[in-house]
């Protein structure tokens with residue numbers, strides 16, 4: 001039997017003036033899924049993520065998180081209910097270290113508010129959670145370096161660690177390897193592969209190698225609408241998908 005859906009879009013529409021950026025999208029992310037959302041430039045991936053997170057209100061349609069309608073909920077309340085996203089653009093605190101950053105987020109998450117500096121080193125549970133996150137995201141060696149001096153790949157890892165520190169049930173991963181130099185890619189790919197199994201992940205990605213390595217399910221978005229959805233094998237073999245990608249100078253080179 002299928003795992004239950006943790007995130008659902010039902011008849012989701014977003015119009016900007018005359019442009020329909022999201023066109024009656026139905027999508028289900030299942031518990032523990034490794035689900036990728038792909039589509040050529042301008043297909044509406046970013047708009048869909050903004051609808052999920054609540055940054056944009058839908059023109060019509062509904063979004064359900066863990067069985068509850070969250071369509072009207074403010075973005076921070078969606079985070080609190082377990083849906084967290086990472087960002088394509090670096091939004092890190094340059095002058096803080098990975099340890100300080102994570103201590104702040106973990107403390108906040110545990111209701112210890114802004115007292116992270118006094119908590120750090122004293123609250124064993126916070127320390128242990130930070131250590132585990134630093135380890136999982138391969139940041140232990142650089143935990144005392146200011147973020148502004150970290151390699152780009154390490155900063156992307158820190159972004160993911162911050163997202164995980166929010167204890168998500170649903171993680172929206174926005175292009176985790178975009179712009180990462182070849183030498184730092186492998187570490188990132190391995191880390192994405194090692195994300196906790198109970199966190200359901202929706203990956204938005206242009207990199208087809210990562211999509212096909214990672215995903216057990218793929219949704220293809222074209223002109224704001226779902227073109228098709230299926231297993232990686234089915235998507236790679238789909239002539240419609242090939243046509244869309246070849247038409248945009250990209251390639252679905254797996255099968």
Ligand SMILES: Nc1ncnc2c1ncn2[C@@H]1O[C@H](COP(=O)(O)OP(=O)(O)OP(=O)(O)O)[C@@H](O)[C@H]1O
Nearest residue numbers: 016019020021039040041042043044045046047048
């Ligand atoms: N704020 C906005 N106002 C007007 N049109 C918008 C706005 N945001 C997005 N669009 C339009 O909606 C469509 C979908 O854009 P979107 O950025 O969601 O696509 P995308 O798949 O994320 O593209 P990319 O892969 O290039 O990031 C495009 O035609 C875009 O021009």
